[in-house]
Amino acid sequence: MRIxxxxxxxxxxxxxxxxxxxxxxxxxxxxxxxxxVDALRDDGFSAVILDLALPGLSGLELLRTWRRxxxxxxxxxxxxxxxxxxGCVAALDDGADDYLVKPVDLDVLEARLRALARRSxxxxxxxLRCGSLVVxxxxxxxxIDGERVGLSAYEFKVLELLIERPxxxxxxxxxxxxxxxxxxxxxxxPLRVLVHGLRRKLGPERIETVRGVGYRLVT
Amino acid sequence: xxxxxSLHGRLLVALLLVLGTLWAAVFTQARHDxxxxxxxxxxxxxxxxxxxxxxxxxxxxxSPGDAPATTGADASSGPAAPGDxxxxxxxxxxxxxxxxxxxxxxxxxxxxxxxxxxxxSSGFEERSVGGRTWxxxxxxxxxxxxxxxxxxxxxxxxxxxxxxxxEAIRPLLWILPLFAIAALASVWFGLAPLRRLERSIDAQExxxxxxxxxxxxxxxxxxxxxxxxxxxxxxxxxxxQHRQRAFAAMAGHELRTPLAGCSAQLQLARRTGDAxxxxxxxxxxxxxxxxxxxxxxxLLVLARVEARTGTxxxxxxxxxxxxxxxxxxxxxxxxxxxxELGLRRGSPEAFVHGNPTLLECMVDNLVDNAIKFSPRGTAxxxxxxxxxxxxxxxxxxxxxxxxxxxxDRVFDPFHRVAGIPRQGSxxxxxxVRAVVADHGGEVRLQARTGPGTEARVVLPAASTPVTRSRxxxxx
Numbered sequence: 001m002r003i004x005x006x007x008x009x010x011x012x013x014x015x016x017x018x019x020x021x022x023x024x025x026x027x028x029x030x031x032x033x034x035x036x037v038d039a040l041r042d043d044g045f046s047a048v049i050l051d052l053a054l055p056g057l058s059g060l061e062l063l064r065t066w067r068r069x070x071x072x073x074x075x076x077x078x079x080x081x082x083x084x085x086x087g088c089v090a091a092l093d094d095g096a097d098d099y100l101v102k103p104v105d106l107d108v109l110e111a112r113l114r115a116l117a118r119r120s121x122x123x124x125x126x127x128l129r130c131g132s133l134v135v136x137x138x139x140x141x142x143x144i145d146g147e148r149v150g151l152s153a154y155e156f157k158v159l160e161l162l163i164e165r166p167x168x169x170x171x172x173x174x175x176x177x178x179x180x181x182x183x184x185x186x187x188x189x190p191l192r193v194l195v196h197g198l199r200r201k202l203g204p205e206r207i208e209t210v211r212g213v214g215y216r217l218v219t
Numbered sequence: 220x221x222x223x224x225s226l227h228g229r230l231l232v233a234l235l236l237v238l239g240t241l242w243a244a245v246f247t248q249a250r251h252d253x254x255x256x257x258x259x260x261x262x263x264x265x266x267x268x269x270x271x272x273x274x275x276x277x278x279x280x281x282s283p284g285d286a287p288a289t290t291g292a293d294a295s296s297g298p299a300a301p302g303d304x305x306x307x308x309x310x311x312x313x314x315x316x317x318x319x320x321x322x323x324x325x326x327x328x329x330x331x332x333x334x335x336x337x338x339x340s341s342g343f344e345e346r347s348v349g350g351r352t353w354x355x356x357x358x359x360x361x362x363x364x365x366x367x368x369x370x371x372x373x374x375x376x377x378x379x380x381x382x383x384x385x386e387a388i389r390p391l392l393w394i395l396p397l398f399a400i401a402a403l404a405s406v407w408f409g410l411a412p413l414r415r416l417e418r419s420i421d422a423q424e425x426x427x428x429x430x431x432x433x434x435x436x437x438x439x440x441x442x443x444x445x446x447x448x449x450x451x452x453x454x455x456x457x458x459x460q461h462r463q464r465a466f467a468a469m470a471g472h473e474l475r476t477p478l479a480g481c482s483a484q485l486q487l488a489r490r491t492g493d494a495x496x497x498x499x500x501x502x503x504x505x506x507x508x509x510x511x512x513x514x515x516x517x518l519l520v521l522a523r524v525e526a527r528t529g530t531x532x533x534x535x536x537x538x539x540x541x542x543x544x545x546x547x548x549x550x551x552x553x554x555x556x557x558x559e560l561g562l563r564r565g566s567p568e569a570f571v572h573g574n575p576t577l578l579e580c581m582v583d584n585l586v587d588n589a590i591k592f593s594p595r596g597t598a599x600x601x602x603x604x605x606x607x608x609x610x611x612x613x614x615x616x617x618x619x620x621x622x623x624x625x626x627d628r629v630f631d632p633f634h635r636v637a638g639i640p641r642q643g644s645x646x647x648x649x650x651v652r653a654v655v656a657d658h659g660g661e662v663r664l665q666a667r668t669g670p671g672t673e674a675r676v677v678l679p680a681a682s683t684p685v686t687r688s689r690x691x692x693x694x
Contacts, residue, residue, distance in 0.1 A: 009476050011507045015483025015500070022490055055635040081472035102479035106486045
């Protein structure tokens with residue numbers, strides 16, 4: 001998943017982003033609410049982790065801006081220090097999809113993010129299928145006809161994005177953003193390399209190149 | 220004198236004393252008047268009788284055949300029997316009389332006229348005969364050469380006076396209990412607003428101080444002022460309570476964030492197989508714990524300063540030396556952060572009167588703040604000067620500075636300056652302000668020449684007396 005983290009505490013933000021990256025996700029981390037207003041316009045995020053207490057724009061105001069003014073539908077999970085029901089009700093009513101009270105258990109956080117991403121892409125569970133190809137999101141497992149196929153972390157990310165919308169083109173930019181977030185792109189063109197690796201492991205007909213646009217998983 | 224401890228009692232006693240004195244005066248006056256009027260009545264009776272007597276004499280002399288009997292009936296009463304005199308009411312008994320002619324005829328007397336009266340001159344006289352005192356009126360008719368004497372003894376007079384006396388004081392007697400009841404009732408009624416106020420205050424819940432709910436327009440003026448003062452105090456107490464609760468809640472929440480950070484880093488450390496990542500995560504977890512420890516420490520300092528229990532001893536403290544200690548202790552932190560830390564003393568000593576622990580905490584917080592917000596390669600300058608009976612401490616940093624409109628608000632607990640990620644507990648500057656205020660000083664952030672901020676603390680020098688400045692916003 002590509003996750004946007006809006007958290008002002010240095011240690012917590014660092015802990016969350018490092019742990020999520022370790023879990024194979026791409027994380028972009030912002031510390032100020034006002035910086036995050038336009039972040040979702042780059043619509044490659046699977047989910048957002050939003051701390052309610054932020055300098056600049058508060059978490060709730062940010063939510064409202066996203067939902068009401070921009071019509072952003074990306075799932076948002078809210079982090080809050082207050083377990084009070086009023087705060088949580090306010091957050092949920094203003095457009096949050098889920099909330100967690102700090103301190104958070106990372107496993108729980110990841111599972112909830114997966115659930116949110118799953119819902120928003122319309123899938124019933126964490127298993128994505130396309131023909132004989134089966135991708136299990138939570139375990140990062142890929143099988144063809146039941147047999148496991150070993151993929152690197154980045155290869156898995158590319159495949160995950162392609163299999164989320166089978167048959168539909170996924171733009172190159174989107175794929176790269178999903179892989180690296182706003183971080184620096186490597187100077188070589190690893191996307192081509194990754195697709196090449198995938199074709200090798202899954203079969204060349206699986207992935208189709210759409211010239212000038214991106215790639216597509218063949219159904 | 221327990222009655223005087225009660226307002227009701229005081230009023231009642233005062234009222235009863237006044238009324239009592241008044242009543243006693245009226246009573247005395249009434250009795251005196253009764254006595255006077257009784258005496259006057261006696262004299263009047265004597266005079267009337269004298270006149271009547273002489274008239275009778277004139278009449279008798281005109282009809283010489285009817286010589287008045289030497290014994291016999293009084294002119295104004297029926298035949299006298301020896302026992303009658305005692306039975307008849309002494310108050311209404313007619314006076315005794317005597318008529319003496321100059322020409323030697325035998326005098327005429329009433330049976331009870333005292334003998335041995337002696338000679339009396341005309342007019343009123345008092346004579347004592349046989350254990351009784353007689354009031355005697357002597358009337359001389361020179362033309363007919365006759366002297367008449369009318370007399371009334373003290374028994375009769377006394378009985379009359381007694382009667383008048385009783386008539387006078389009877390109403391006064393039952394007025395007395397009426398006064399007492401009226402006094403009680405008016406005190407009770409008059410102080411009713413006070414009792415209502417007392418009930419109102421009694422009904423206050425200490426945990427939920429509500430307004431007294433009394434309409435000041437319907438209260439007597441004096442109570443109105445009292446109620447206004449109480450309401451103002453209650454409002455301030457509510458405000459303080461509210462702020463304390465909000466502060467406690469905020470502090471609790473603020474602790475959750477470093478807890479969350481610590482927890483996240485520890486979970487990360489568990490997940491990673493990479494030793495470098497592992498160590499880094501543990502290091503950050505330690506930083507979180509330091510933040511939490513700082514926060515807890517500052518909460519305790521704030522609690523102590525707020526409590527003002529006076530258990531923190533005060534003495535002459537050399538602030539310059541204190542600052543030097545802090546600088547020495549913090550030098551390593553500064554160096555690690557790529558910062559230079561320097562102290563310049565305007566004078567060798569700078570004595571203030573205060574608690575060394577609190578003051579050191581204050582300086583430490585200021586230095587810590589400067590270290591956190593200064594970018595690498597800049598310098599933090601500390602300066603201590605004594606001037607005009609004031610000691611000034613300045614902490615200058617080269618950090619991003621504080622926007623004008625936030626300069627005051629940075630002293631609020633847990634305030635974050637926009638755009639700067641949170642570091643530390645959020646209680647550093649509030650603690651500084653609380654300690655400075657407790658020591659009778661002032662602290663301010665201001666811009667300096669060039670980039671950065673100057674934190675300026677001004678404290679009274681040790682020789683000047685200290686009054687705690689009322690910090691109106693910290694509460």
